[in-house]
Amino acid sequence: METAQHPEPPRVPDDWFVGFHTGLVARFWRAAGATMADRDAAIVASLLDLPAGASVIDVPCADGRIALRLAAAGFAVTGIEIAAEEVEHARALAATAGLDATFLTGDLRDLPDTGAVDALVCWGNSFGYLPHADTVRSLAGMHRQLRPGGRLVLESMTVAESMLTGTIAPHSQIEFGGIVMRRTNRYNAAESRLETEYVFSDESGAVERSHAAHHVYTAAEVARLLTHAGFTELRLLGEDGVEPYALGASRLIVVATA
Ligand SMILES: C[S@@+](CC[C@H](N)C(=O)[O-])C[C@H]1O[C@@H](n2cnc3c(N)ncnc32)[C@H](O)[C@@H]1O
Numbered sequence: 001m002e003t004a005q006h007p008e009p010p011r012v013p014d015d016w017f018v019g020f021h022t023g024l025v026a027r028f029w030r031a032a033g034a035t036m037a038d039r040d041a042a043i044v045a046s047l048l049d050l051p052a053g054a055s056v057i058d059v060p061c062a063d064g065r066i067a068l069r070l071a072a073a074g075f076a077v078t079g080i081e082i083a084a085e086e087v088e089h090a091r092a093l094a095a096t097a098g099l100d101a102t103f104l105t106g107d108l109r110d111l112p113d114t115g116a117v118d119a120l121v122c123w124g125n126s127f128g129y130l131p132h133a134d135t136v137r138s139l140a141g142m143h144r145q146l147r148p149g150g151r152l153v154l155e156s157m158t159v160a161e162s163m164l165t166g167t168i169a170p171h172s173q174i175e176f177g178g179i180v181m182r183r184t185n186r187y188n189a190a191e192s193r194l195e196t197e198y199v200f201s202d203e204s205g206a207v208e209r210s211h212a213a214h215h216v217y218t219a220a221e222v223a224r225l226l227t228h229a230g231f232t233e234l235r236l237l238g239e240d241g242v243e244p245y246a247l248g249a250s251r252l253i254v255v256a257t258a
Pocket residue numbers: 017018021029033059060061062063065066080081082083086106107108109122123124125126129
């Protein structure tokens with residue numbers, strides 16, 4: 001008897017994030033990110049625990065939703081982001097708001113040398129985008145960008161104790177800013193990689209397809225990677241940046257010292 005064949009979708013490329021954050025994808029995440037921006041920026045600012053004027057890198061900064069709020073709070077902010085469209089958008093928002101912030105096009109895999117800063121923020125579930133060797137290189141780059149004693153604040157929602165304790169829906173749909181995102185998820189256990197196919201559509205009938213892969217690490221693996229990169233005094237916190245990180249928390253926030 002013949003059985004129906006369901007061919008595996010092609011592997012999501014390792015560099016899926018190059019050219020990803022544009023068009024409907026960028027518009028969707030700007031709208032989604034805006035709903036959480038004030039709370040996220042307040043948590044980041046409290047974890048930075050630095051006086052106004054301190055220098056802060058926000059990478060990746062997307063449209064600058066965190067960077068601009070930190071600039072408004074008096075920090076000297078440099079946002080770094082791979083998507084040129086987002087860098088332009090963040091610069092325009094800064095100009096409109098009369099904020100003094102610098103936005104640069106750059107890659108987590110090879111961070112531009114901005115001179116040593118007091119703190120570096122990596123927020124918005126961006127840890128885990130890169131293949132393992134690039135993650136190692138990226139964390140070393142973050143450590144290099146910090147002055148001795150400088151502070152790292154890193155957040156991830158795809159840490160194993162957060163993501164794998166819930167259900168990964170094979171299909172889901174969500175709407176922000178009039179843009180509908182349809183997701184098809186597949187967990188590649190052999191590579192601990194959540195692979196997602198996306199279809200974005202808006203009211204005008206525009207449709208865009210893309211894909212992403214998030215590499216899943218346990219909290220202990222994240223801590224080992226940070227220690228290997230040279231970070232010390234690691235604090236692993238949960239959703240609100242106050243309570244210790246625990247099994248099933250919706251996200252991991254790490255505060256560490258360079
Ligand atoms: C979900 S957003 C989060 C951004 C921001 N931290 C926030 O909280 O709003 C992810 C961003 O990471 C950027 N990105 C992805 N891969 C990158 C890389 N290798 N280097 C720099 N930016 C990258 C994307 O273009 C996108 O703007």
